[in-house]
Amino acid sequence: MTFPDRITSIQGSIMQYIGGIDIGGTKMAVVIADSDGPLLRLTEPTAKEGSSRAPADQAIRMLRQACEQAGVPFSELKTVGVSSCGPFIKQNGLIELRTQNICGGIGNRGDLPNDWQTVPLEAVLREQFTNVHIENDCVAALAAERAFGALQGSDHCAYVTWSTGVGFGLCVDGVMLRGKNGNAGHAGHMLLSEQSLAQCGCGNIGDVEALASGRNLEIQHGRSAEELFNAVKDGDVKAHAAVIHAAQWFGRALYNVTATLDLQAFVIGGSIWHHHGDWLEPIVKNEICSRLPPLTAGVQLLRPALDAYVADIGALYLAMPPAWIGNWRVHALWQRIGDIETV
Amino acid sequence: MTFPDRITSIQGSIMQYIGGIDIGGTKMAVVIADSDGPLLRLTEPTAKEGSSRAPADQAIRMLRQACEQAGVPFSELKTVGVSSCGPFIKQNGLIELRTQNICGGIGNRGDLPNDWQTVPLEAVLREQFTNVHIENDCVAALAAERAFGALQGSDHCAYVTWSTGVGFGLCVDGVMLRGKNGNAGHAGHMLLSEQSLAQCGCGNIGDVEALASGRNLEIQHGRSAEELFNAVKDGDVKAHAAVIHAAQWFGRALYNVTATLDLQAFVIGGSIWHHHGDWLEPIVKNEICSRLPPLTAGVQLLRPALDAYVADIGALYLAMPPAWIGNWRVHALWQRIGDIETV
Numbered sequence: 001m002t003f004p005d006r007i008t009s010i011q012g013s014i015m016q017y018i019g020g021i022d023i024g025g026t027k028m029a030v031v032i033a034d035s036d037g038p039l040l041r042l043t044e045p046t047a048k049e050g051s052s053r054a055p056a057d058q059a060i061r062m063l064r065q066a067c068e069q070a071g072v073p074f075s076e077l078k079t080v081g082v083s084s085c086g087p088f089i090k091q092n093g094l095i096e097l098r099t100q101n102i103c104g105g106i107g108n109r110g111d112l113p114n115d116w117q118t119v120p121l122e123a124v125l126r127e128q129f130t131n132v133h134i135e136n137d138c139v140a141a142l143a144a145e146r147a148f149g150a151l152q153g154s155d156h157c158a159y160v161t162w163s164t165g166v167g168f169g170l171c172v173d174g175v176m177l178r179g180k181n182g183n184a185g186h187a188g189h190m191l192l193s194e195q196s197l198a199q200c201g202c203g204n205i206g207d208v209e210a211l212a213s214g215r216n217l218e219i220q221h222g223r224s225a226e227e228l229f230n231a232v233k234d235g236d237v238k239a240h241a242a243v244i245h246a247a248q249w250f251g252r253a254l255y256n257v258t259a260t261l262d263l264q265a266f267v268i269g270g271s272i273w274h275h276h277g278d279w280l281e282p283i284v285k286n287e288i289c290s291r292l293p294p295l296t297a298g299v300q301l302l303r304p305a306l307d308a309y310v311a312d313i314g315a316l317y318l319a320m321p322p323a324w325i326g327n328w329r330v331h332a333l334w335q336r337i338g339d340i341e342t343v
Numbered sequence: 344m345t346f347p348d349r350i351t352s353i354q355g356s357i358m359q360y361i362g363g364i365d366i367g368g369t370k371m372a373v374v375i376a377d378s379d380g381p382l383l384r385l386t387e388p389t390a391k392e393g394s395s396r397a398p399a400d401q402a403i404r405m406l407r408q409a410c411e412q413a414g415v416p417f418s419e420l421k422t423v424g425v426s427s428c429g430p431f432i433k434q435n436g437l438i439e440l441r442t443q444n445i446c447g448g449i450g451n452r453g454d455l456p457n458d459w460q461t462v463p464l465e466a467v468l469r470e471q472f473t474n475v476h477i478e479n480d481c482v483a484a485l486a487a488e489r490a491f492g493a494l495q496g497s498d499h500c501a502y503v504t505w506s507t508g509v510g511f512g513l514c515v516d517g518v519m520l521r522g523k524n525g526n527a528g529h530a531g532h533m534l535l536s537e538q539s540l541a542q543c544g545c546g547n548i549g550d551v552e553a554l555a556s557g558r559n560l561e562i563q564h565g566r567s568a569e570e571l572f573n574a575v576k577d578g579d580v581k582a583h584a585a586v587i588h589a590a591q592w593f594g595r596a597l598y599n600v601t602a603t604l605d606l607q608a609f610v611i612g613g614s615i616w617h618h619h620g621d622w623l624e625p626i627v628k629n630e631i632c633s634r635l636p637p638l639t640a641g642v643q644l645l646r647p648a649l650d651a652y653v654a655d656i657g658a659l660y661l662a663m664p665p666a667w668i669g670n671w672r673v674h675a676l677w678q679r680i681g682d683i684e685t686v
Contacts, residue, residue, distance in 0.1 A: 087638060172515075177604060179606065191595050192537075292430075294432050
């Protein structure tokens with residue numbers, strides 16, 4: 001698809017480009033954009049072999065390739081935003097990834113083809129780009145939903161993903177929370193149960209991810225989350241009980257975050273909620289609103305407006321010149337990411 | 344005690360006074376101060392009879408009395424800071440208290456001599472004072488420790504009290520968290536256990552307060568926290584186990600808050616920690632630092648520097664002209680509150 005209204009000529013230094021990088025445990029996506037919206041998007045499996053620089057080098061290579069394909073001079077791409085899985089640590093003030101699904105040298109996963117302790121993400125990106133803005137993927141998603149989506153005008157809110165894992169991006173008093181290493185929002189590793197034997201990938205027993213995440217539902221019940229939910233449809237009573245229980249734990253986590261931060265709204269993303277949120281919502285809402293009325297009364301559960309592209313738009317938003325934001329919002333330019341070529 | 348260096352003459356509009364109000368479930372304290380430090384402090388049991396205005400009217404009357412005793416014209420007191428127990432709700436944008444220990448019309452306490460639903464705190468104080476700054480008591484304590492105490496220079500931190508109840512004041516990225524009704528920090532009502540039958544005053548079963556607060560230790564074990572800790576000293580094995588268990592729950596709560604907000608330091612106040620923190624600290628620290636190293640490594644547990652007067656100093660700090668702060672910090676003027684007359 002082409003955009004007849006797009007200004008394709010480069011007008012010297014006036015035209016600006018930005019890059020967005022979305023780093024997941026299995027997939028890497030990059031997207032380039034200008035003031036009129038996203039231009040081109042590429043995806044690949046996340047690099048996990050060779051030196052620990054590999055994922056960062058991969059992102060640079062993919063952005064170069066995206067620029068070539070879009071006819072954008074790579075040298076003009078000076079600013080990138082990154083939405084990445086965490087957790088992060090800082091080395092000399094620069095963010096490195098310490099992610100169990102990417103770094104084979106940590107945790108107890110034997111299936112990764114590397115022994116990386118961390119990925120030096122920010123240092124490598126800064127070799128190429130002048131401005132690098134990195135946030136946890138749920139923080140970036142929250143930024144996108146606050147800028148363009150369901151959380152516009154909400155000052156006390158969170159983005160939550162319920163999918164393979166459970167993660168949060170948090171905003172209180174109109175300010176997004178980062179924390180000492182940019183790891184605020186790891187409430188998926190909050191302990192909820194002393195009775196369950198469910199173990200999280202992080203080693204915790206009885207945290208939110210252990211009790212409710214897709215990965216751990218599979219470990220607990222021997223069926224993938226999808227199989228489990230399909231069985232519910234077929235009237236499987238055990239599967240139904242397992243899913244209800246997971247939704248209750250997920251709701252308790254949202255209650256705990258509400259009590260801790262006095263929030264007013266959650267946008268819930270992730271594949272489990274995307275497919276089953278309609279009938280799970282009353283269960284989750286009851287876990288929140290049946291407790292501590294001065295904090296929970298009126299708390300809203302919302303659907304993400306940016307949905308499948310929330311991470312990419314979040315990454316772009318982090319890199320975006322403030323002057324673009326109004327135009328992107330009014331004309332919903334972020335929606336064009338659904339139409340541009342993805343290779 | 345008198346201060347020979349105090350300027351006691353009122354120099355027209357140059358001389359300024361501020362008032363601090365500390366509202367607890369059982370005790371009300373007021374203190375007045377000028378740029379050279381606290382001048383006079385009064386305390387009374389918190390008013391719980393008559394109209395629901397009573398506690399707010401009491402604070403005004405006590406401040407008038409304090410001014411009279413200190414030779415300060417009450418009409419010159421235009422700014423007050425308030426450190427109050429919560430939770431709060433807002434009516435037309437003004438803070439009202441919805442506190443179980445003060446309002447007899449909520450919860451299931453039959454021992455209060457009123458049927459108040461809320462106390463209209465801010466509206467009544469604004470009838471008398473031009474500037475009114477109200478915060479949850481743990482938020483005010485956090486402000487005080489960040490301004491004058493153990494958390495100077497700390498951007499990712501919390502004040503926690505472990506006493507009759509358990510409450511938090513939270514700061515992330517150098518910004519203190521308030522939330523939609525000023526109730527951020529109610530993590531004492533975070534659910535931790537699905538097995539325990541311990542019930543909190545708020546109605547929750549298995550939240551932090553139900554598991555670890557002084558009030559609920561007494562309900563669970565039939566002995567006050569003080570009696571329980573005395574029994575530990577006398578070699579009572581059951582009391583020892585109960586106290587260790589409570590410290591583990593308290594530590595889990597601190598872990599959950601650390602994972603949620605990526606904090607670097609906690610100041611722990613309250614009577615239980617004041618008396619027993621030395622030997623409970625390794626238990627609490629282990630609950631935090633044995634999990635999720637990228638978030639918990641190096642987290643510090645600190646003692647409050649302002650101790651018994653943290654609420655009063657917090658209330659004064661909320662009302663303080665910015666120009667006073669440096670002088671109060673350098674000369675530790677807040678310490679004078681320990682020397683001035685308290686009636």
